[in-house]
Amino acid sequence: MNTEEALKVLKEKGYKYTKKRKDILSYFVNADGYRSAKDLLQFMEPSYPGISFDTIYRNLHLFGRLSILEATELNGEKHFRISCVSHHHHHFICKQCGVTKEIDTCPMESVTGELSNFVIEGHKFEIYGRCPACQVS
Amino acid sequence: MNTEEALKVLKEKGYKYTKKRKDILSYFVNADGYRSAKDLLQFMEPSYPGISFDTIYRNLHLFGRLSILEATELNGEKHFRISCVSHHHHHFICKQCGVTKEIDTCPMESVTGELSNFVIEGHKFEIYGRCPACQVS
DNA sequence: TTATTCTATCGTAATGATTCCGATTTGTAA
DNA sequence: TTACAAATCGGAATCATTACGATAGAATAA
Numbered sequence: 001m002n003t004e005e006a007l008k009v010l011k012e013k014g015y016k017y018t019k020k021r022k023d024i025l026s027y028f029v030n031a032d033g034y035r036s037a038k039d040l041l042q043f044m045e046p047s048y049p050g051i052s053f054d055t056i057y058r059n060l061h062l063f064g065r066l067s068i069l070e071a072t073e074l075n076g077e078k079h080f081r082i083s084c085v086s087h088h089h090h091h092f093i094c095k096q097c098g099v100t101k102e103i104d105t106c107p108m109e110s111v112t113g114e115l116s117n118f119v120i121e122g123h124k125f126e127i128y129g130r131c132p133a134c135q136v137s
Numbered sequence: 138m139n140t141e142e143a144l145k146v147l148k149e150k151g152y153k154y155t156k157k158r159k160d161i162l163s164y165f166v167n168a169d170g171y172r173s174a175k176d177l178l179q180f181m182e183p184s185y186p187g188i189s190f191d192t193i194y195r196n197l198h199l200f201g202r203l204s205i206l207e208a209t210e211l212n213g214e215k216h217f218r219i220s221c222v223s224h225h226h227h228h229f230i231c232k233q234c235g236v237t238k239e240i241d242t243c244p245m246e247s248v249t250g251e252l253s254n255f256v257i258e259g260h261k262f263e264i265y266g267r268c269p270a271c272q273v274s
Numbered sequence: 275t276t277a278t279t280c281t282a283t284c285g286t287a288a289t290g291a292t293t294c295c296g297a298t299t300t301g302t303a304a
Numbered sequence: 305t306t307a308c309a310a311a312t313c314g315g316a317a318t319c320a321t322t323a324c325g326a327t328a329g330a331a332t333a334a
Contacts, residue, residue: 076210092257106244108264114242118229118266119267120266123263124265125244127245127248128257129255
């Protein structure tokens with residue numbers, strides 16, 4: 001998803017346009033990996049000195065509800081990345097820089113047989129490690 | 138893993154036997170599902186009024202390091218279950234009661250080809266939903 | 275059994291991430 | 305431009321988790 005699409009979703013749902021929201025969105029669009037609330041705060045601080053925690057968390061949460069961002073937990077902190085709307089897939093996540101790589105394999109098809117009588121509401125398949133760029137150090 | 142095996146691991150590594158530790162271990166052995174620090178605290182309180190947070194968290198962390206417990210993150214809280222030593226597998230996890238069911242499918246074999254140049258350090262495959270017992274309500 | 279030593283636990287304070295709230299500001303539609 | 309709802313601010317509150325000095329308790333050997 002790109003910034004324009006995300007802003008369109010906001011508008012359609014009746015949420016207001018603010019420069020802060022646009023900047024948050026373009027931060028995630030350019031990141032192409034998982035980022036924490038703290039990362040975002042540090043990015044926003046220079047342009048908006050004294051920006052409130054509330055603004056950061058409220059918008060992250062809102063964007064999550066609207067499926068503009070997707071979230072995962074990495075060592076005790078929620079991390080977010082711009083949503084991949086194209087097709088269902090999973091991610092390799094670099095533990096050091098948070099960059100992601102698409103994994104097209106989804107194990108769910110071969111699993112449902114093992115779970116008759118269970119209601120399946122979601123699943124998570126993530127691979128953790130180091131991306132090529134983070135292996136030099 | 139059962140309580141005796143777990144106590145043996147502790148002894149081998151030079152950690153002391155205490156009744157609290159035995160009770161913590163049998164709690165997880167009998168649970169056969171994921172439980173939070175809070176769940177454990179509530180279980181321990183009646184037998185040990187005023188038991189310290191420190192004891193709860195220190196032991197959970199210790200047991201995790203010794204691979205007696207395995208951990209996962211469920212809605213912002215760490216949850217633990219007794220370790221399955223038998224063979225590599227994943228879990229279905231009931232969102233309501235935390236009960237788990239083994240999933241023998243592991244997607245990693247079919248994935249490594251997509252990740253040359255990436256160092257793989259771990260992976261997570263979990264399925265979330267409702268177990269048969271929790272569907273009645 | 276007793277002394278010694280090292281670990282475990284207690285009680286509580288500190289930390290870190292996140293949420294909440296009343297007051298104020300700012301988009302937006304009329 | 306006005307009016308109103310939504311967004312933000314500033315900061316306190318909450319929740320899970322960690323840290324720490326002081327005390328209690330398990331293991332070991334004399």
